[in-house]
Amino acid sequence: MRITYKGDYALKAILDLAIHYHDKPVPVRIQHMAGRLDIPIKFLEQVLLELKKGGFVESRRGKVGGYLLARPPSKISLGQVVRFIASPVEPIACVEDGYKGCRDIYKCVFRDVWQRVSAATMRIVDGVTFSDLLESLNRKDKEQMVYQI
Amino acid sequence: MRITYKGDYALKAILDLAIHYHDKPVPVRIQHMAGRLDIPIKFLEQVLLELKKGGFVESRRGKVGGYLLARPPSKISLGQVVRFIASPVEPIACVEDGYKGCRDIYKCVFRDVWQRVSAATMRIVDGVTFSDLLESLNRKDKEQMVYQI
DNA sequence: GGTATACTCTACTATTATAATCAGGATTAT
DNA sequence: ATAATCCTGATTATAATAGTAGAGTATACC
Numbered sequence: 001m002r003i004t005y006k007g008d009y010a011l012k013a014i015l016d017l018a019i020h021y022h023d024k025p026v027p028v029r030i031q032h033m034a035g036r037l038d039i040p041i042k043f044l045e046q047v048l049l050e051l052k053k054g055g056f057v058e059s060r061r062g063k064v065g066g067y068l069l070a071r072p073p074s075k076i077s078l079g080q081v082v083r084f085i086a087s088p089v090e091p092i093a094c095v096e097d098g099y100k101g102c103r104d105i106y107k108c109v110f111r112d113v114w115q116r117v118s119a120a121t122m123r124i125v126d127g128v129t130f131s132d133l134l135e136s137l138n139r140k141d142k143e144q145m146v147y148q149i
Numbered sequence: 150m151r152i153t154y155k156g157d158y159a160l161k162a163i164l165d166l167a168i169h170y171h172d173k174p175v176p177v178r179i180q181h182m183a184g185r186l187d188i189p190i191k192f193l194e195q196v197l198l199e200l201k202k203g204g205f206v207e208s209r210r211g212k213v214g215g216y217l218l219a220r221p222p223s224k225i226s227l228g229q230v231v232r233f234i235a236s237p238v239e240p241i242a243c244v245e246d247g248y249k250g251c252r253d254i255y256k257c258v259f260r261d262v263w264q265r266v267s268a269a270t271m272r273i274v275d276g277v278t279f280s281d282l283l284e285s286l287n288r289k290d291k292e293q294m295v296y297q298i
Numbered sequence: 299g300g301t302a303t304a305c306t307c308t309a310c311t312a313t314t315a316t317a318a319t320c321a322g323g324a325t326t327a328t
Numbered sequence: 329a330t331a332a333t334c335c336t337g338a339t340t341a342t343a344a345t346a347g348t349a350g351a352g353t354a355t356a357c358c
Binding site: 004005006040042043046060061062063064065 | 315316317318319320324325326327328
Binding site: 212213 | 344345346347348349353354355356357
């Protein structure tokens, strides 16, 4: 698995929406989010559009438009998002149908290992929701406050 | 973690050397290995040179030259090689010193998760040696033989 | 010694993936 | 209307990856 910048941005965008997710959802403007995360606006637009296609976020157009989380942070796991944005461990061809590497004399003995790695990875990220991340964020904020006093 | 083609070739090259590792090591020629693995010769040359720098293989020049495993397959773990050839999970900047993403308002809450993923991954690959892979290779060969009868 | 046969080294090129940018168009609250 | 927002598609820039080329160096063997 590998997280690109785009994927990193996507995760942070969802976290940002999670932070601004209250019972009465208020749309978050791309511009503001881009400022907070220090991401080029036009790039963040693309990222959010993809997240919308993935069903993670919703949007409102017009004057008071913006983006909203499609469901509560506790209902979005890191795993769901990671499956959507991250690349697999192995080189692409290795998971394709009929890849030479899988019928050659070495028969992809490595593949068993990669699958175990993927499974372990997914078990971890499936166990973390965005409300968990909010918690650990708050905890870190508090720690930092203590340090600053 | 991500395995590129080059990394995939490196792993298969070591496996090939492991297969040809007998008590009296006989050097394996690049040309032959490239044929077996269906890898461009000149590219495999580069791969093997890097593996040599990494201390995984040794080489003999001249008429009866070729490559040899630097130590027995049981003494080479997948983890050792993977650490040498694979990229980390996170986008590079995220592990760099002073990356903005780690001092911004979200303080890299994801990083804890990535570190857990890396740890789990390493635990798996550290537990597999190339003699383990040889075994599973033989097992697969046997299975296939049964199927063919 | 000469020579064939291997590995060694450095540079280059092509392709693809990633990151970012640009120019508009569509929608909606006021 | 209009201003603020998201939406769409094309385009460019940069870097990583994959592959190629060619001259050089060591070694076994005759």
